[in-house]
Amino acid sequence: MTNASPSLAPSAPAPRAAPTSSPFQFFSVEVLRAERITPAMARIVLGGPDLARMASAGRDQRVKLFLPRPGQSEPVMPPAGTADWYGAWRALDPAVRGIMRTYTIRELRRAPDELVIDFALHAESDDASGPASRWARSAVPGDRICVLAPVEEENGGYDFRPPDGTDWILLTADESALPAVASILDTLAPGTPARVWIEVHDPADRQELATKADADITWLVRNTSPAAPDAIRAAALPEGTPYAWVAGEAATVKAVRRHLVGERGFDRRAVKFSGYWRQGASEDNLMEAAENA
Template sequence: MTEAPFQFFTLHVLRTTRISPSFVRVTFGGEDIPRLASAGRDQRVKLFFPRPGQDAPVLPGPEDGHWWPAWRALDPAVRGIMRTYTVRELRRESQELDIDFAVHELSPGCDEGPATRWALNASPGDRVGTLAPIHEENDGYDFRPPEGADWILLTGDESALPALAGNLESLPPGVPARVWITLQHAADRCALPTRADARVTWLVREESAPAAEDAIRAADDLPQGTPYAWIAGESATVRAVRRHLVRERGYDRRAVKFTGYWRRGTSEDVLLVTGEDA
């Protein structure tokens, strides 16, 4: 039998770090972490959180076959709460996995934001499940600049910041990269190590910065040659930036990778039930 490329694993919290006003880094441990793989870049995994009253999430068993219909078949009131996150760093030798959670403060009694609530209250020993790749080459990442791309355009918001950081880290030395990152707080700015010739523009909402689409439209000094663009974050913003690049700047639509990580006014639970993309 062929081994499934993505498998379920159990993780436990080792420590949490509030790295900025809008981000909590959770470092997970687990004896199976050496089996996990990551392509770096915008490598995504599924995390499954326990529901109130549970000490671990309810997941499909290994005998249940394909994970998606097996998870959907579980009682929605019992099954683990599923969210998608980017691997910030995988350290197999020390059996550690870092996930950066973009969090927002929740009002008392609010039922929304179960992942934010979990991350803000996570303690050592808390358990979650993950569906993660076991091969470095897998279909769980999207940042794939083709041969022949002369320069890279990246843009996203808080939800995409861990992926943006991974994409920049993966670029070869000297490749031109132009980056726009939308944040709520100036204190959420962070170091973005890269060997690329990267120019990063931070668009901070509390400083009345323009929207990403407007900032990119106003850019008149972009590199020459064939671009490759990667856009992620709130879905309406992602679509607006893509339309600008394809319709107004004439970029080849095949060279513009776009992903809606979330949709304003809609929870991921609703999107999962309806089968829609963000």
């Protein structure tokens, strides 16, 4: 299903708000391949006849995924061409409509056209997982979903925008933001100084991250390594003008930002922070809270 340039908004409340005026369209796609790249990360490769029109800025490019509910062969969506897609989606029966979640494009490939999404699997069992983790864990070739994605590379659905004059990059994330960090590292210019901290559940969840940047990557294993705010507080950072991108669990993100701005003296305009999730709350909970505020 393809709609005419709907916006990506709305999303969960800030910290992961989405743009309201960029060119986005719906794409009907199906699973081509599914693999477990680490114990806690599933990689789903998607294909479809319209993917040649899909664009990505790289970096931390956001898209909306609409997943089918149990017993459905594809997600139930508003009719093609609906101007207010979000209002129309909200008007559908909540027990039937497609399950909406926000994810980062890990890679948009050409020749052939393929969309790659990495899913952090937050629990070992379906009973303890959210709907996106459950879907990704059981996805097989032919499974169908819907994606709301940009059709122009310059769009409002990404946040990593270092200004001119930036001397070095600081990145910190947990599993939820690891695909975005990997994509950002892919796009950094050769030799760019970067300090990176990534928190994972288990040593086996570490990945080889390709980059041409001069990147110092520190993996933090939860419950055995210092938490990200403490690890960064103890680190010697480069001289010069920094740009920081901080994402993951909302409370941790706030703590890192507070340290960078309050203790390290980073210009707050040079710290982009995004709470990809909040302990104890689903994206549905966050959207409902925002609408009732």
